[in-house]
Amino acid sequence: MEVLLIILVVGIVATGLVLAHLHEKKRTTALKGFAEARGLRFSPQVDRSADERFARFAMFRRGHSRRAWNIATGEVQVGDHRSHVETGDFLYKVTSGSGKHRSTKTYRFSYLVLTNPIGRCPETIVRREGFFDRVKGVLGFDDIDFESVEFSRTFHVSSDDKRFAYDLIDQRMMEFLLADPPPAIEFDDDLICVSDGANRWQPERFDRMIDWTGALLERWPKHLQASLSTTEDRS
Numbered sequence: 001m002e003v004l005l006i007i008l009v010v011g012i013v014a015t016g017l018v019l020a021h022l023h024e025k026k027r028t029t030a031l032k033g034f035a036e037a038r039g040l041r042f043s044p045q046v047d048r049s050a051d052e053r054f055a056r057f058a059m060f061r062r063g064h065s066r067r068a069w070n071i072a073t074g075e076v077q078v079g080d081h082r083s084h085v086e087t088g089d090f091l092y093k094v095t096s097g098s099g100k101h102r103s104t105k106t107y108r109f110s111y112l113v114l115t116n117p118i119g120r121c122p123e124t125i126v127r128r129e130g131f132f133d134r135v136k137g138v139l140g141f142d143d144i145d146f147e148s149v150e151f152s153r154t155f156h157v158s159s160d161d162k163r164f165a166y167d168l169i170d171q172r173m174m175e176f177l178l179a180d181p182p183p184a185i186e187f188d189d190d191l192i193c194v195s196d197g198a199n200r201w202q203p204e205r206f207d208r209m210i211d212w213t214g215a216l217l218e219r220w221p222k223h224l225q226a227s228l229s230t231t232e233d234r235s
Helices: 002-038 131-139 149-154 162-168 171-179 203-218 222-234
Strands: 041-043 064-078 081-096 103-115 121-128 155-159 184-189 191-194
Touching: 002 041, 002 064, 002 203, 064 203, 081 203, 103 203, 121 162, 149 155, 149 171, 155 162, 162 222, 171 203, 191 203
Parallel strands: none
Antiparallel strands: 041 064, 064 081, 081 103, 103 191, 121 155, 121 184, 184 191
């Protein structure tokens, strides 16, 4: 009886591994199709340098054994602009405990990182408000509030430059973000990162995130575009 039970367990595990492999193969094929349709170069191979390339974004520096794969890179049309983009899947592991109680958990997420075609920006993060953000707000932690109560309740916004955040997120931008919330978006110098650092996207969502970012750039306030262009010219 014990032997049959062991065989059954082994069979279930083996089936699970085969199904997971087939799922990943199907995903890779779909992502390759997305990349080709956008005119991007695609590689399913593991790349262990992504955490260094995007080290400014905290999600890429978590844990250990960090690596990216299913990477698509190249120039695409993003709204009214041409921009260099990279999309991919990212993995990292977190080990906790010690001895017999030592355990390791694996995390995976998808990302879109692109060169900001408008100019260089102070570090600014816009993401959905969570329970711990509300608790921090009560305790006095920094979260930029806006005139729109609905927007402030829905999003957590932080920035190295509050004036920039207020200029960027005007009424038109608020309406756009509320109507079609991003997973999370971070501006830092010349890069924009779209990812919540927690979930992998369905293959079709990679395409949608490029279009969404283009729509965001089209709503970038004109006076802020002009000021960033002036700053770029002076540097």
